[in-house]
Amino acid sequence: MPTPSLASLPIxxxxxxxxxxxxxxxxxxxxxxxxxKWGFLLTAGKGYGIDDPDGGLVSACVVTEYGPQExxxxxxxxMVLVAERHARKGVGRRLMRHVVSAMGTxxxxxxxxxxxxxxxxxxxxxxxxxxxxxxxxxxxxGPQPAVATRAATAxxxxxxxxxxxxxxxxxxxxxxxxxxxxxxQLRVAEEDGRIIGYAAAWPNMDTHVVGPLxxxxxxxxxxxxxxxAAHTDRPLRTDIDVRHTELLAWVKExxxxxxxxxxxxxxxxxxxxxxWSRRFAPVTVAAG
Numbered sequence: 001m002p003t004p005s006l007a008s009l010p011i012x013x014x015x016x017x018x019x020x021x022x023x024x025x026x027x028x029x030x031x032x033x034x035x036x037k038w039g040f041l042l043t044a045g046k047g048y049g050i051d052d053p054d055g056g057l058v059s060a061c062v063v064t065e066y067g068p069q070e071x072x073x074x075x076x077x078x079m080v081l082v083a084e085r086h087a088r089k090g091v092g093r094r095l096m097r098h099v100v101s102a103m104g105t106x107x108x109x110x111x112x113x114x115x116x117x118x119x120x121x122x123x124x125x126x127x128x129x130x131x132x133x134x135x136x137x138x139x140x141x142g143p144q145p146a147v148a149t150r151a152a153t154a155x156x157x158x159x160x161x162x163x164x165x166x167x168x169x170x171x172x173x174x175x176x177x178x179x180x181x182x183x184x185q186l187r188v189a190e191e192d193g194r195i196i197g198y199a200a201a202w203p204n205m206d207t208h209v210v211g212p213l214x215x216x217x218x219x220x221x222x223x224x225x226x227x228x229a230a231h232t233d234r235p236l237r238t239d240i241d242v243r244h245t246e247l248l249a250w251v252k253e254x255x256x257x258x259x260x261x262x263x264x265x266x267x268x269x270x271x272x273x274x275x276w277s278r279r280f281a282p283v284t285v286a287a288g
Contacts, residue, residue: 006091011098014047021057025081041078041181041286044175048099057092058083063099064287066170071168075103078286096123107268111285120265128271129264132248142168145223152186159186159195162205167214169274175283187227189220195243199224209237213281218246222279238281
C-alpha cells in the first residue's frame with residue numbers, strides 16, 4: 001500500500017487517551033514530555049491532531065475556550081507541534097488553518113516563539129503584547145510583604161472566580177475549578193477579609209510554574225510569589241507580561257533569570273479582554 005500524503009491525512013479531535021502520543025510528540029521535538037500539562041489541556045480544552053500511519057502523531061495542538069459554552073468569548077491556541085520527520089512540509093500551517101476555520105468568529109489568542117511567529121502572521125494573527133519567561137531559585141530578601149497571604153480553601157472559590165473574571169475579561173470557571181487538583185499550591189492574598197489576588201504553582205518537570213497570577217497590584221503579586229516560593233524547594237518559572245516592569249525587576253533581584261520572550265498574538269480582536277494591570281501571568285502560555 002502506498003503511504004498516504006500528508007495533505008490527505010485527516011485532522012481529528014484528540015482526547016485524554018492521546019496523552020502518551022502527545023507527550024511523545026513533545027519529546028520528538030526536544031521539548032520536555034510535560035504529561036501533567038498535556039493532561040490538563042486535553043481535559044480542559046479541545047485537542048486537534050493528525051495520526052501518522054506509521055504510529056504516533058504527525059502534529060497536534062490544543063484549543064482552550066473561555067466564556068459561554070455556546071458562544072465562546074475567547075479561545076487560546078497552544079502546544080502547536082509537528083513531528084521532526086514531517087517538519088517544514090506545511091503540516092503546521094494546515095492544522096492551524098483547520099483550527100482557525102473550526103473556531104469560526106471566536107476571537108483567538110496565542111503565545112508565539114520567534115520561530116513560530118511568521119506562520120501565525122501569515123494566517124492573520126497580529127502581535128498585541130509580549131511575555132518574558134523567567135526561571136530560577138527564589139531568594140527571599142528585602143522588606144517582608146505587608147500583604148497577608150494564605151492557602152486557598154473551598155470557601156474562597158466564588159470570590160476567586162469573580163476576581164478572575166474581572167481581570168481575565170471572561171469566564172474561565174472550567175480552568176479555575178481544576179486548579180486545586182492540577183496545582184501543588186493555590187494561595188490567596190487578603191485585605192480586610194477580602195480576596196485581592198490569587199496564584200497557583202503547578203509542577204512541571206523540576207520546576208513549579210507560577211500561574212495564574214492575578215493581583216490587584218504589584219505589591220500583591222510580589223507577596224503571592226514570595227508565599228508560593230516559601231512553600232516549595234523547587235525553582236520557580238513563570239511568564240510575566242512585559243508591561244509589569246516592576247515585578248520583572250523584582251523577581252530578577254530575587255534570583256529568577258530571563259529565559260525567553262514570546263509574542264502575544266491575537267486574531268479577530270485588537271487587544272485581549274479584561275484588565276491587563278491585574279493579569280500578571282497566565283496559567284500556562286498554552287492556555288492564554
